[in-house]
Amino acid sequence: MSNLHPMSLLSTKVFTLVELLFVIAIIVILASILFPVFARARENSSRSSCQSNLKQIGLGFLQYTQDYDERFPQGTATGNTGKGWAGHPAWAVSSTGTRSRRSGA
Numbered sequence: 085m086s087n088l089h090p091m092s093l094l095s096t097k098v099f100t101l102v103e104l105l106f107v108i109a110i111i112v113i114l115a116s117i118l119f120p121v122f123a124r125a126r127e128n129s130s131r132s133s134c135q136s137n138l139k140q141i142g143l144g145f146l147q148y149t150q151d152y153d154e155r156f157p158q159g160t161a162t163g164n165t166g167k168g169w170a171g172h173p174a175w176a177v178s179s180t181g182t183r184s185r186r187s188g189a
Contacts, residue, residue, distance in 0.1 A: 145157075
């Protein structure tokens with residue numbers, strides 16, 4: 085049998101505390117660079133989803149007007165003031181892209 089120490093047979097490499105902190109610092113720096121990119125991508129995704137929804141609403145109105153002699157649908161909700169769509173509160177999007185509640189004419 086051999087007189088070698090069992091640890092000498094295994095050449096183990098252990099990270100020092102400085103090396104570990106250095107790796108963690110690099111990961112934090114990379115994450116701080118990527119987080120704004122992901123936030124911007126999420127915002128762009130939301131914007132394109134909103135544009136798609138508005139397009140679908142517009143196409144729905146277009147199809148309705150084509151089917152009903154170029155007339156828009158009448159607003160017949162409870163509390164109708166007789167002004168059709170103009171008499172109902174409507175959701176509006178401001179120039180900043182936020183939703184606000186405003187009443188129609």
